[in-house]
Each structure stands twice: as C-alpha cells, then as structure tokens.
Amino acid sequence: MNHSLLMALVILSPLIGFLINGFRYKRHSANVAGVIATIAIAISFVSSAILVTDLIAMPEESRRIAVKFFEWLVIDRLKIDAGFVVDQISAVMILIITGVGTLIHMYSIGYMHHDKGAAKYFAYLNLFIFNMLLLVLGDSLLVMFVGWEGVGLCSYLLIGFWFTDSEKAAAGMKAFITNRVGDAAFLLGMFLLFVTYGTLNFSELNALAPTVAESSWLGAVTLGTLFLFIGATGKSAQIPLYVWLPDAMAGPTPVSALIHAATMVTAGVYMIVRLNPLFIMAPNTMMVIAIIGAATVVFAATIGMTQWDIKKILAYSTVSQLGYMFLACGVGAFGAAMFHLMTHAFFKALMFLGSGSVIHAMHEEQDVRKMGGLKKYLPITHITFFLGWLAIIGMPPFAGFFSKDEILAYTFNSPMGSPILWAAGVLGATLTAFYMTRLMALTFWGKSRVSKDVHPHESPALMTIPLITLGVLSVIGGWIGVPHVLGEYLGHIPNVWEHWLHPLIKGIPGWQTLDHATEFALMGTSVGLALISAGIAYHFYVKAPDAPKKIAEKIKPIYNLVYNKYFVDEVYFGAIINPLVNLSRNIWYYIDVNFIDKMTYLAGDLARGMGSVIRSSQTGNVQQYAMYIGIGVVVALSFVIMR
Template sequence: MTVTTAAVLVPLLPALAAALIFLTGRRAPGFVQPLAVLPTLAAAGLAVFVAVRQGGEEPLTAAHRLAPTGNDSLPIELALRLDGFAVLVAVLVAVVATCVQLYSTGYLRGDRRYPSYAALVSLFTAAMLLVVYTDDLIVLLVGWEVMGICSYFLVGHYWETGAARAASLKAFLVTKLGDVPFLIGILALASDAGTFRISTIVARLTSSLSSFELSHPTLIALLLLAGVAGKSAQVPLHTWLPDAMAGPTPASALIHAATMVAAGVYFVARLLPVFTASAAALIVLAVLAALTMTGSALAALAQDDIKRILAYSTIGQLGLMTGALAVANREAAVFHLLTHGAFKALLFLAAGVIIHTAGTGSLRALSRLRGLKERAPDAYWTMTIGLLALAAIPPFSGFFSKEAVIGAAEHTALDSGSGSATVAGWIVLAAALLTALLTAAYAARLWLVAFHDPVHARPEPLPAAAVHEDSTPAMTTVLWLLAVPALLLGLTYRALPDWLDGGSLAPTLTTSVLATAAALTGGLIMYAGWRRAYEADAAVDPGPALLGPLFAPAGAGFGLDTAYRTVFVRPTRAAATLVRFLDRTVIDTYVRGAATAPGLLGTLTRRAQTGNVQTYLAALIGGALVLAVAAVLVAAGG
C-alpha cells in the first residue's frame, strides 16, 4: 500500500463507518460497537503508518481536481499534503478518537441513542482528519463546517434537558459568528494569492525568489482570526465551550483534545506566514492569547463543576498555543497541541469515571465529590498524572511543551530588537508565567478537594456504599493507555524539530526555573488554603480565599454572557418582536384586505346568478331602460 493511498483511507474509514451506522444502527444494534471502534482503530494504525513512512522528510503530495470555480487558476482540488506537522497531528486525532470510541462503549452502555452518538463521533473524526491532511482551503472549510454540525448534535445528545438544547444551540451560533468572516477571509486570501492551495500560498509568502505580497494582510489575517477565535474558543468567542459540557463526557474529551478546538490552532500554524505578514495581526493575536490564558485560568479557579474546570483549562491551554503562534513559533504551538491532546483526553475521561461512579447532574460539583481516592483508584491515579502534566510539573509532558512556549516568548521578547515582535513577546511571556501559577492552583484545588477532603465534611454526604468506582475494563484500559503519553510525550522534544522543520524545543534554564517556580507557588498556595479548611474539619473551598473579590465575577465568566445578552440577544429579540408585529398587524392586514375585497365582490356577483331566465330578461330590460333614460337626459341637457 502506498503512503498516499493509506492517507486517503485515514479519513475515509471513519466516514464510511459513520454512514453505515446511520443506515443500519437501529436495525442491527449489535454491529454498532464494532463499526464504531474498528474503522477508527484501523485509521489510527494507518495514520501511524503514514507518519512512519513520511518520517519528517520532504512532504508527500497528491491532488485531484474536484470542481471548476469559473476561474481556471482557482480550481477546487482534493489535495493532500503530508508533511511532518500534518502526519503527527493526524496520529493524535486518530489515537484519541479511537480511545474515545472504545471508552464510550462502556460509558454509554444502555444509552438508546448510542448508535447516533457513535456515528457522529466517527464523522467528527473524519472531518478533523480531512482538515489535517488537506492542502486546499475549500476542502478544509468543508471539514471545518462538518465538525461544527457534529459538535451541535453531540453537545445536544441529551436533548431532553434544557441545558443540552441551549448549549448545543449556543455552540453552533457562536462558532458560526466567527465562521462568516472566516469564509470571507479565505476567499480574500485565495483571490489575492490566485490559488486555494495552502502550500502554494505559504511558498509564495516565504520564498526569497518571490515578490508576492498580500494586498491587505492585516484585514485578511483578522478575518481569519475571527473564525479561529470561534472554533478554538478564544476571547471573545470562547463562551460556548464551558456550556458545551452538557454533552456526554467522552464527546467532550474528543472536542477538547483532538478535534474542533484544535482545528483553529492547526489552521493558524499551517498558514502562519499569512499572519506574520501583518505585525498588527500578531499583536492582536498576542493580546487575545494573553486575555484568554489569564481570564480562563481565573474562571477555572471559581468553578464548582469538574467538567467546567477542565473546559476553562482547555481554553487557557489553547491560549498558550496561540501565544506561541503570536511570537511566530509554530513548533512550540504544535508541541503543546500534541501533549495537551494526550493529557486533556486523559483528564476528561478520568472525570467521566468519577461522574459515572458518583452519578450525574449535581454530582459533577466539587462540593459533592469528595474522598474519592479509595473509591475510584484508577481515576485517582490517572487524573493525578493528567493534572501534573496540566500544571507543567517536570518531568510530565506538559512541562516540556509549556516550557517551549514560554521559552519562545522569552526569545522573542529579548532577542528580536524592538518593535511589534518584542511587544508581542513580552505580552505572551508575562501572561504565560501568570497562567502557570493559576493553572497549578486550580489543578491542585481539583485534586485536593475531589480526592482528599474527608467524606464527612461534605454537605449532604452520600452513603459510602453508594460511591464506588463504576467503570468497565474498556474505560479503565483507555485511562492507563492515555496516561503513558501524558507522562512521557514531552521527552520527544529532541526529535520533534526534525519533523516540524524548526529550531530547538529543549528547555532553557531561566524560563524552566521561572515557570516551575510559578507552578509550585500556585500549588502551595492552594494547598495551604485547603489545609486550613481540612484542619477545621469544614467543607470550605479554598478557591474563594485565593481569588477574594474576583471569585464571583470569575465564576460568572466575568459577565461576558450577560454582555452578549445585553448587546446582541436582547436587541435581536426586540427587532424580531417588532418584525413579527409589523408582519401580523400591518402586512397581514393588507394581505387579508386584498383577499377579502374580491371575495365580497364575488359574493355579490354570485347572488345575481339565480339561474332564472325571466329574472335575467327583466334585469336586461331594466338596464336597457336605464341607459335609454340616461341618453335622453344627456341629449336634453346638450
């Protein structure tokens, strides 16, 4: 099998599995689990095969013309570009998707909507893999939008609950809000470059032999960033992601670790020369990354729902990736994308075991989930690994990738002279160090409160017998499989530059010490607050003590949803109410009047149609007499 054939099969297999499940899932439910797991597993194996054969060498390409656009120089092509960057991300997507499908067989056992869920996860996976491998902007847009509709249905899986319905609609509308300028940006970019091929655009912008320049680089970059902000949940379009926790936990793991939110970061990394062509765009990206990092970390500290804590954590980690891109370091961004995919999938799936163990709904709250160390040992140990990676404690994977981002920011801030690049570097560096402290703090809070608080300190304690680890062998196996890369993937920092055509990703002493010191400080501050509550034998959350007056606004997402309701939702509803009034009261009145007048005239005419010949003759004679009298009167008057 050739490498290109294998690459075509990687997104095709889960897409075919999705089609088969949609067609046969209800009639043959026994085949749903094999169709969900085996094609995705095969796609993962093929993705690894493609990565090994590509080996970080020259990109492998293939293209087939799909459709004309009216301009011979702008065809839409089913084009593949298999470089080291693409094949590594494809392995991440396929492996995480396989773990999610396998885990879901236990987590959603007995769920009557499991067939549609499994099909949507397969389609979601295929769409993301298409985005990763394609070299055509329009084909990328297709995968981009398919992921959007899949997320809508997956977030709304429990559609009988109002929260799930509202969350799915919010996710769809907020991401579409960014997709409109994103589409305009793609068309403007292709029109400027004369092609939809990503590699051609990048080559023209980076080649020393080419004089090509974008005519409006800042405008194009900002239009594209709007779509990225929506898809990758960056300020100010991040508000949909915490609410999306209303969906099944395995779907949350897929969205947060390997698809959907990773797509925006991947897109910027693929087209980084488009953004570096505008110094203003990089400053905007740096500011958005800084606000996203710090704001989401503060919000995570104030949440009581485990999944919302992890959701805000994802937003912050994506902010770190966009921060690396803001200082023009694609390698650090991709490195953190890979490690984050591993430990964030682990964290969500471990949280799923906890939720499955204790129940659902309000039992996702930290105020109820206490003393679970002995009752959920697999979840405890694997989540500990995931949280240490999230907090960037060496030697866990998150330390190396986060250090790569902070090191890139330091290098840009200190070594790029003066100008916008230096400003962007200092913004990202300061925000990343503050985020390191806050991230370790909320990670420690989750770990201490969920696993180490005494059970009797919990309000409305659950009976001890009611809380026991409820996980299938498939679920437990997936947790320990993901724990391996969460622990060890960071050690690949020496090999990754060969795949990503970049510089060194090795930790530097200064930033390593600063970042680790910040993380340890955050963890120790949270431990001190928890210890005081523990010694007082009280169920007191240490989060409010650390945040102080910021706790309430941070818990409410700093009022951004309220601002959206005030600025957008209420005026839109008011305008809709006015339009409905005008339509029903004004326009419909004229329409009904236009229909009523001919009806009345028809009624009068119908009454004259008696069917009696004598009546007709009398009317005819009477009319003739009237006309004759009128004629005589006119003649006399003349």
C-alpha cells in the same frame, strides 16, 4: 501500499462506520455499535500510521504525500480539488485524531453502556472523526471549511445528545450559533484571500505570501488573516467567542474529551500553523493573536479557580490552554503551538476521560464538593489523573512542561513577544497549578464528602486501558521536543520535534537565540511558581479546608465576579442578544405583520370586493339570466345597426 488507497482508507473508514451505525441508529447495544465504530477508527489509525511511516522514509526536503481524488469545483478562476495532503503538520494531527480517537471510542463503549441511543452516539462520533480528517487533510481552505463546518455540526449533535433535557439542547444551540459568528468571519477571510491571491490552495497561498511584513492594518494579508483568526476564536474558544465551550460540557464526557479538548477546538490553531507564512507577514494580526491568547490564558484560569463542576473546571482549563497555543502562534512560535496542541491532546483527553470515570463511579455526580477521598475507590483513575495533573501544571519531565516552557521561552524572547505577555503566561501557569491541584484535592484527596448511598467503584478495563495509555503518553509525549539547553546538559538529546516541523515553519524575523542562563531562569521561574501555587492549593484544600471559604468571604465582590464568570454571558445577553432579538421582533411586527402581510391582505380584499359586486348579478333566477341575454342581443344588434 498505494498512497491514494491509504488516504481513502484514512478518510472513508470513519464515514463507512458512520453509515453502518447511522442505518442501525435504533439499536441499543453499545457493544456492537461501539466495536464497529472503534474498528472503523482503528483502521483509519493504522492507515495513518503507515502513511506517516512512508512520510518519514522520504527525503527531508520533499516530505509531502499529496493525493487528488477529483476536481471538485471549477468556477471561473476558482478551482478546488478534492485534494488531501499529509505533510509534517497534518501527519501529527491525523495521528492525534485517529489515535486519541480510537482510545476514546473504546472508552465510550464502557461509558455509554447503559445508554439507549448508543448506535446513534457512535455514528455521530465517527462522523466527527471523518469531518475532522477532512479539516486537517484538506489541501485548500475550502476543503478545510467543509470539515470545519462538519465538526461544528457533530459538536452540536453530540453536545445536545441528551436533547430531552432542554438545558443540554440549549447548550448545543449555543455552541452552534457562537461558532456561526466565527464561521462568518472565516468565510470573509477566505473571500479576501481569494480576491487577493486568486487561490485557496494552502501551498499556493503560502508560496504567494508577501516577503515583506505588511505594516498597515487594512492590508489584504492583515485583514484576511484577522478574519481567519476571528473564525479560529469561534472554533477554538478564545475571547470573545469562548462562551460556548464551558456549556458544551453538557454532552457525554468522552465527547468532551475528544471534541472539546483534544481535537476540534484545536482546529483554529492548526489553521494558523497551516498558513504560518501568511500570518507571520501580518505583524498586526500576530499582535492581536498574542494578546487575545495571553488574555484568554489568565481570564479562563481565574474562572477555573472558582468552579465546582468537575467538567466545568476542565473546560475552563481547556480554554486557558488553548490560549497558550494562540499566544505561541502570536509570537511566531508555530512549532511550539503544535507541540502544546499535541501534549495538551494527551493530558487533557486523559483528564476528561478520568473525570468521566469519576462521574461514572459517582452515578452522574459532577459537583466536586460531593467528592473527596476517591483515591481509595478509584486507584487507576487516580494514578492516571495524577499523571495528567503533573503534565498540565508543567512539572518536568512530564509532557506539559516541555511544550509550555517552550511557549514561554518564545514569548519572552521573540521580537513579536514581550515580557508582559510572558508574565501573563507565567501567571496563567501559576493559576493552572492552583486550580488543577484544587481539582485533584477536592476529588481524590482529603476527607470523603461522598454521600452515604453512593458507593464509588473503579471503571471497567475498557475504560481504564485508554486512561493508562494516555497517562503514559502524558509522561513521555514531551520528550520528542526537549529544548536545546536541556538536551545539551542531558547528553545531546536532539529536539526531534523542531527538526521535524522545520521545513514548514517560517522562522521568526529578527530571532536571536536566548543565552542558557536566561532560559534556565525562565524555566525555573515558571516551574517554581507553579510548585508554590500547587503547594498553597494543597494546603488550602487538604490541610485547611476552611481557609478558601474565609478568603472568599474577605474578597467577596471579586470572588462573586469571578464565580459568575465575569458576567460575560449576561453582558452578551444584555448588549447583543436581547437588542438583536428585539430588533428582529420589531422588524417582524412592523414590517412583516403590519406592512407586507397587510399589503397582501389588501390585494386579496380588493379582488374579493370586486367579486362580491359582480356576484350579486348571479342570483340563480333563470328569467333574470334570460333578460341579460335579451339585453345583450339588443345591445349587440343596435351596435351592428348603428354602425
């Protein structure tokens, strides 16, 4: 089929779904709205799949389907087309977005069954997919930015979907405003790149990237990429702008799975991979990205260990896993970052949907302290969640193992990485194994702490089918990127992933292949530590449920610090938000109310005062008027005569 038609189908089908459900936003039936929305995304998925099949059929060196619909903006030197590109990177993204998107739409039909605003919900969800597709398919930074803002809007609308609860509405606003900070930097980065290279088109930018790495901190490439990275920290929830993501869990759970785990939050990683020839020439930016990524991995994982809300634990886990992707980008392992992005989309979407199933079964209970022993009641959810758990803690041969270990190997070996960053990554993996096992144990295993009047039940098939599909993907998803060492031992399994992305990914300057023994040792270390930590967590939360409390007592100050999320929100409030609000209030009071308003009042008073002086001459006394006429005549006449 025609490529531009297919491209239009991919992009516009969710938009049409949005329009249909948007016009019937007052309808309550989740079935009708959900089926419309799911079909819209499914059409998009099928079209994407056809496009990607065509892409695979193309010869390797010219794999690229570019469609230009029209010229969007022509302002002097700035020429932006409404152009969309499917290449090796965006192909992966559209398959994830529409594929996982279809599953989550389907799941939502079951999850939102009792909600009054189902049509509105599905309309937002479709609009989100539309914007996300714009973001990944756009062939220039500006088209990407349109999608970038669009997904931010949809994220806001969906976090605050139950806006009658003011806390949830506030969480939506927090997400929106935090993202704004990043978006401002993103715009600056865009301006800088445009001023330097005179284009915003990705392929042109990548072709124009310098051939020699820029060593200064103030070079155009370094600053431009740094600003773009700050934009990415907002969208992808990295230090220092990660604070919105845990709060974003106020939205419906499928939204958390789709937007805040699988797709939108990975936009920052995608953007960096898109511009990898540019980023790799800015070693300073790369260093910042790697350090921020590694710090986020550990930081978020520690917070995740202390939370009690099932969705909050998963949220911090997402922040931490996104940190891995940035760590990979920072050491130049862009392929590994995309790989982890994909496997993470599978297993984290799975875990969120699983948690949604649990919350559904527990009648909106999210506190893991009131769960336990749910294995018996929710067998399918338990099995699928179990697969997700194995994937995220990096057990071979589950998906997370391959992607995470590739990142760790690159971090250790890349000239841009270092053993310290690797150690942070391994520490993160160890902590991940701990908090995820804790989550499993508190939710599904051990003794039941469910209150007597709640009777958990397995979710309907509409919700379990997506779970099973994602569970399977979490198991096999990593097999397309088997590392060379393992591949060789297991009978020459090729690393399909690396081969696929190779044409678009710049090699790391000064890269030397790792010898097999070291690579096995690295793998063994992280898997071994994860196993031990998972074992400890299992012991703590299943065998000796009192132990964690005692330990928490012993290290109370540290525990409280971590439990309260390092007081980051409080620090932001104290150091930035409150001073800013005070400043604004003072400016408002002293400049607006007391100066500008007073000036305008003064002008008004002046006119009114002058008017009141003259008004006294208008008494309504006819004779007085007649006298004025008389005086006027006399004055006029005397003027004529005297002259």
